[in-house]
Structures are given as structure tokens and as C-alpha cells.
Amino acid sequence: xxxxxxxxxxxxxxxxxxxxxxxxxxxxxxxxxxxxxxxxxxxxxxxxxxxxxxxxxxxxxxxxxxxxxxxxxxxxxxxxxxxxxxxxxxxxxxxxxxxxxxxxxxxxxxxxxxxxxxxxxxxxxxxxxxxxxxxxxxxxxxxxxxxxxxxxxxxxxxxxxxxxxxxxxxxxxxxxxxxxxxxxxxxxxxxxxxxxxxxxxxxxxxxxxxxxxxxxxxxxxxxxxxxxxxxxxxxxxxxxxxxxxxxxxxxxxxxxxxxxxxxxxxxxxxxxxxxxxxxxxxxxxxxxxxxxxxxxxxxxxxxxxxxxxxxxxxxxxxxxxxxxxxxxxxxxxxxxxxxxxxxxxxxxxxxxxxxxxxxxxxxxxxxxxxxxxxxxxxxxxxxxxxxxxxxxxxxxxxxxxxxxxxxxxxxxxxxxxxx
Numbered sequence: 001x002x003x004x005x006x007x008x009x010x011x012x013x014x015x016x017x018x019x020x021x022x023x024x025x026x027x028x029x030x031x032x033x034x035x036x037x038x039x040x041x042x043x044x045x046x047x048x049x050x051x052x053x054x055x056x057x058x059x060x061x062x063x064x065x066x067x068x069x070x071x072x073x074x075x076x077x078x079x080x081x082x083x084x085x086x087x088x089x090x091x092x093x094x095x096x097x098x099x100x101x102x103x104x105x106x107x108x109x110x111x112x113x114x115x116x117x118x119x120x121x122x123x124x125x126x127x128x129x130x131x132x133x134x135x136x137x138x139x140x141x142x143x144x145x146x147x148x149x150x151x152x153x154x155x156x157x158x159x160x161x162x163x164x165x166x167x168x169x170x171x172x173x174x175x176x177x178x179x180x181x182x183x184x185x186x187x188x189x190x191x192x193x194x195x196x197x198x199x200x201x202x203x204x205x206x207x208x209x210x211x212x213x214x215x216x217x218x219x220x221x222x223x224x225x226x227x228x229x230x231x232x233x234x235x236x237x238x239x240x241x242x243x244x245x246x247x248x249x250x251x252x253x254x255x256x257x258x259x260x261x262x263x264x265x266x267x268x269x270x271x272x273x274x275x276x277x278x279x280x281x282x283x284x285x286x287x288x289x290x291x292x293x294x295x296x297x298x299x300x301x302x303x304x305x306x307x308x309x310x311x312x313x314x315x316x317x318x319x320x321x322x323x324x325x326x327x328x329x330x331x332x333x334x335x336x337x338x339x340x341x342x343x344x345x346x347x348x349x350x351x352x353x354x355x356x357x358x359x360x361x362x363x364x365x366x367x368x369x370x371x372x373x374x375x376x377x378x379x380x381x382x383x384x385x386x387x388x389x390x391x392x393x394x395x396x397x398x399x400x401x402x403x404x405x406x407x408x409x410x411x412x413x414x415x416x417x418x419x
Contacts, residue, residue, distance in 0.1 A: 087115070087116060088112075088188065090113075091110070091113055092192035093108065094108030094194070095107050097196065099165065099196070099198075099199060100166065101165065104139070106294045108163055109159070109161075111157060112187055113157075121152055122154065125152045127152065127180050129147070129148055135196070137164045138178060139162045139163075140161055165196045168196055173195050175193050176193070177191050179191040180192075205236065206236040207232065208230045209293060209295050212228065213304055216304070216306075216307060217283070219306050219308055223282070224278060225293075238270055238274075241269040243295070245295075246291065246292070250283060250285065252304075253281075254282075270295055283306045284338040286307055291303070309337060314334060315333050316331065316332055327364035358375050
């Protein structure tokens with residue numbers, strides 16, 4: 001009996017080693033315990049065949065399971081790898097860390113990638129947002145008004161947004177997440193984690209910037225603007241070079257010199273340790289132009305009113321042609337050299353001359369029995385930049401024969417500015 005047990009144990013050991021070999025080869029097999037199990041293997045070839053067949057079947061299933069698991073793992077890895085370059089997804093970018101209580105922070109962008117590419121949208125796409133609320137908020141502009149969605153406009157693939165960190169307690173930085181999702185499920189969702197440092201983390205870093213700009217400038221002049229980093233009401237400095245940008249909603253350009261000859265380019269910085277930066281503003285159009293400065297993730301805006309330069313020109317505005325014998329409205333306009341209309345102050349009569357007649361009414365004549373005579377000049381009311389008169393072609397040939405013939409405005413309605 002003892003010998004039989006030893007033989008069974010040896011056989012069990014050998015079978016166990018065989019099973020280990022099979023396991024390391026990617027297969028599994030059942031565990032055989034004691035002499036009875038061994039005898040069961042030795043007795044009945046049909047049972048052995050069935051057991052081996054079942055083991056092989058299980059082994060095959062395990063093999064497929066392992067293969068699928070590896071395949072899924074590789075597929076997931078590849079998908080994650082390719083998602084940066086091949087998937088249609090939302091991408092959020094922006095500065096981190098930022099300082100709690102430091103005011104609104106710019107420089108954040110939401111992009112939509114189509115199959116990994118930056119493709120302009122054929123229509124507006126609205127993306128829903130979620131964020132912590134009091135600890136971190138999102139706005140579309142420097143107003144700080146909270147939004148729960150952002151829209152990527154038609155013909156673009158991105159939109160910018162702003163983040164305002166709240167106050168956090170303690171001295172340990174905290175991380176907050178902004179999540180973005182597409183209600184139409186066309187683009188995969190994504191998120192951006194932003195580290196917010198407590199104010200005590202840097203007691204000298206700027207918490208805002210101040211843009212100083214003149215309220216009014218004359219068209220075509222070079223105006224000085226100043227960007228000043230601030231901490232509270234006191235001037236502050238950046239510890240490293242801080243990139244800054246200038247933008248406007250009108251027709252202005254920005255320069256680095258007081259003659260407005262050297263354009264401001266995209267790689268300008270406020271040097272580390274400097275407490276201000278000067279740039280220059282130039283605009284030839286009379287308009288109210290909102291101007292925004294962004295530096296180190298901080299922003300400020302001012303509106304500059306551009307007024308017309310001194311009056312330089314007298315021009316006539318109206319149709320480029322007139323039919324002989326017809327009556328048409330033309331306007332005498334005073335402008336600066338950039339063609340901005342300029343209100344007059346005591347301008348004398350402006351003489352009108354040409355191979356035509358000028359009248360002060362739209363009918364080119366009076367409404368009573370006596371027709372009004374032509375006029376030789378117009379006078380602009382004080383404070384006005386234009387005065388209207390009518391111009392009627394006067395030709396010696398019969399009107400009936402050339403009524404439809406167009407005649408250039410230039411020889412018909414000409415103006416001569418007063419000396």
C-alpha cells in the first residue's frame with residue numbers, strides 16, 4: 001500500500017510538473033490529488049480521453065481569452081496612442097498652475113480635432129462644460145460671467161475661454177478639473193486638470209495687470225500704451241519672462257517704437273523683474289476700439305476713441321454717372337486725409353462748378369410757378385461734415401435725344417475747396 005502511494009505521489013508530481021509546463025505555455029489543466037485521482041486517470045481510457053478533450057477545450061478557451069485580452073489591451077493602447085493623432089475629440093489646453101484669488105486668467109483654448117486634424121467646422125458646434133463652481137469657474141471673456149457651454153463657430157476649429165480660480169484654504173495646492181463633452185457625441189469628451197496654488201505660495205507674484213491707454217487719440221497718430229503687472233494696488237514683477245499679446249476689435253495695429261514703424265510680433269515678453277511694458281497703438285479709422293492686453297495669463301481691456309484728423313479734403317459722394325436732363329442727389333463731404341468725415345466749424349461756402357446745374361432741392365426746381373435758379377455753392381452747417389445738393393445735367397443738344405445717355409460724374413459735378 002505504501003509503495004502504491006509512493007508511485008501515485010510520483011505520478012502526481014510528474015503530472016503537476018507537466019501541468020506547470022502547460023500553464024507556462026499558455027494552457028491550463030486540472031489538479032489531480034491523491035491516489036484516487038491518479039487511479040481515475042489510469043482506469044478507463046474513455047474517461048482519460050474525455051478529460052483530456054475537456055482540458056484541451058478549456059485550454060483553447062483560455063488561450064482565446066488570453067489572446068483577446070492581449071488584443072484588447074494592445075487595441076486600447078493603440079487607440080489611446082492614436083487618439084492624439086487620429087480620433088475626433090475635444091482638446092482643452094491652458095496654463096497651470098494658477099494662483100487662487102488672483103483674478104481672471106486667459107490663455108485657455110478648446111479645440112475640436114476631426115480624425116486628429118484641425119479642420120474648420122461647417123456649422124457652429126456647442127460643447128457642454130462642467131467644473132467645480134466656487135473653486136474654479138469658466139467664462140467666455142474677461143467679464144467673468146459664468147458659462148456652462150462654449151461654441152466653436154463655423155469656419156473655425158477652436159474657441160478661447162477664461163478661468164477664474166476661487167479662494168482655497170490652507171497652504172497646499174489643489175487640483176480642479178474642467179470637463180467638456182459633445183451632446184451630439186461626434187467628438188470624444190476630454191478634461192483639463194488645473195492646479196491652483198494658494199496665495200501664500202508666492203507672495204510677490206502679480207495677481208492682475210493694468211492697461212493704461214489714452215481715452216481719445218487722433219486718427220493716424222502713434223499713441224503710447226503701458227502694461228503694468230499688479231498685486232492688489234501695488235506694482236509687481238514676474239519672476240520669469242512673461243509672454244504678452246495685444247488685440248483689438250477695430251482696425252488698429254500695435255508697434256514697439258514711438259514712431260509706429262516696428263510692428264509688435266507674437267514673441268514679445270515682459271522681462272523678469274520689470275514692472276511695466278510700453279507698446280504703441282496706431283489706427284487710421286475714426287472708431288471706438290476696444291483694446292485687450294494679456295500677460296502671464298492675466299488680462300485687462302480699455303476702449304480707445306479714435307477721432308478724425310483735421311479737415312483736408314472736399315469730396316462729392318454719389319452715383320458715378322447721371323442721365324442727361326435727370327435730377328440726382330449728391331453730397332459734399334469734408335474729410336481728413338484718411339477719408340474720415342470731419343465736422344466743420346465755421347467753414348465758408350464751397351463753390352460748385354462744372355458743365356451742370358446745381359440745385360438745393362431734390363426736384364432740381366421749385367414747387368411753385370417760379371422755378372428756383374441753380375446754386376453756385378453750398379455751405380456746411382456748423383458742426384456738420386456734409387451738405388447735400390442736387391445736380392442736374394445741362395447740355396446744349398436736345399434733351400430728348402440723349403436722355404438715357406450716361407455721363408461721367410467727374411465733369412458734371414466737381415467741387416473746389418475754399419482757399
